[in-house]
Amino acid sequence: MHADTKYAGEDQQMTDRDKAEIFIDEPRRRTPVAGRYDVIVCGGGPAGTAAAVRAAENGASVLLLERQGSLGGTWTGSLMTWLMDVENKSGLLDRLTDGICSLGSLYCRQHGDYSFCPEDMKCVMEQMAVEAGVSLLYHTMLAGVITEVPQGGGVPAVKGVITESKSRRQAFLAPVIVDATGDGDAAAMAGCSFFMGEEGTGRMQPMSMIALVCGLSVRDVRPFCLNYESCPGEAQRHFQELFASCGIRLSYSMPVLTHLKGDLFSVSLNHEYQVPCDDARQITDAVIRARAEVLGALHKLAAADKRWESAIIAHTADAIGVREGRRIRGNYTVTREDLISGRTFEDGICDVTFNVDIHVSGKTGSGSWDDGGVCVKPYQIPLRALIAADVRGLVLAGRLISGDFYAHASYRTGGNILKIGEAAGVLAAAAARTGVAPDEVPFDVVREVLGSGIGT
Ligand SMILES: Cc1cc2nc3c(=O)[nH]c(=O)nc-3n(C[C@H](O)[C@H](O)[C@H](O)COP(=O)(O)OP(=O)(O)OC[C@H]3O[C@@H](n4cnc5c(N)ncnc54)[C@H](O)[C@@H]3O)c2cc1C
Structure with missing residues (x-):
């Protein structure tokens, strides 16, 4: 490993850490390398599961690590059982739908949205990942991202991750990492810049x-x-x-x-x-x-x-x-203006039709939600919003992609999250397979794999 290899998780700024008056120096340690993969996906929520399945189906060896004991993230562990903005989506969504219906989930279609039983979703996602050949690692917390600054300087590149689990501290190596932790833990650990809350006011979704x-x-x-x-x-x-x-x-x-x-x-x-x-x-x-x-x-x-x-x-x-964690700075940031103008892109990977949905605190303390005064025209998310700007080899998937407060409040819904995950997985596999950085993968390669499912 290069001399400048940096265990970026060690540097993370944390609130409790900021408050601390006393620090201890931890002894240096040797961490066993427990595996090498083409792609490591951090976080097994809907975006991470979709990314891992799609990467594995496209020939990559994939490790999917998840801190909980099941896949699905917010859809299962947080019991969020209502999928929105799914009407114009196909791909993995169809397979999930068939799976949960066969297990007896009501999957009531109403107003173009769907409900499901979280236990059914857990089983179907897990089965899908296993069948695709994804190596699953549950009860495993991402503790750091290994980055390396190239000889002569430049943007650091990911080399792998450090995890904490019952197996204690371990390292896993891969040339491409997908951050699907929802909150952007991997990107923050790797030193990426990010946004949290509304620009200017700092208010966050509850x-x-x-x-x-x-x-x-x-x-x-x-x-x-x-x-x-x-x-x-x-x-x-x-x-x-x-x-x-x-x-x-x-x-x-x-x-x-x-x-x-x-x-x-x-x-x-x-x-x-x-x-x-x-x-x-x-x-x-x-x-x-x-x-x-x-x-x-x-x-x-x-x-x-x-x-x-x-x-x-x-x-x-x-x-x-x-609802909202870090939004990581990518090669493109989706903005409120893109929503208003219904912007489309050469590298569009997902068509979003959902309105802006900001859950706000009312004056009385009893909150509802509003659209932030934004009238959304159907718009697209470009693949560039899934590529971290500050660290090479890091792909973004799910609600943490690069967007402003208002854009996030629209594309964070179920159908879009799954589609973003799929595109992230295809991109990660292509980058690992060809040995290039994600932003060097020609968009046609991603388009070809996602086929007619792209953008829809
Ligand atoms: C209360 C609520 C209501 C919502 N209502 C709706 C709705 O009605 N309809 C709709 O379509 N959408 C809704 N959403 C939005 C939608 O569910 C989420 O945006 C979507 O689930 C995000 O998926 P994700 O994969 O990006 O992140 P998540 O679902 O958050 O998944 C992230 C995964 O990463 C794991 N993880 C995190 N950190 C680490 C770490 N350090 N190490 C290892 N693993 C880690 C987590 O355990 C989790 O499994 C709602 C969200 C919330 C919170």
């Missing part, structure tokens, strides 16, 4: 704790269900009025009830404001507050309304849902 509830009668709760009302806003309004009529005040004033399967439902009624994705202390406090609110509200509802008295809170999410 986190939310979602719960699974069973024991309800579909007939009784139908008017509150997103799946069954012809206008989703109406179902949310009915649900909010139900809580209000029982004297229950919520931090999210547009609560969501979604029917998933049998008598299983998901409930989203909580907002946790201004919690940064890189502060474990603040996230923990938010989780404790959120869980107390969710359980408290549902218990009160069960006591006050006959239709809810047999409700059983089956599960609160293993991970609080993070």
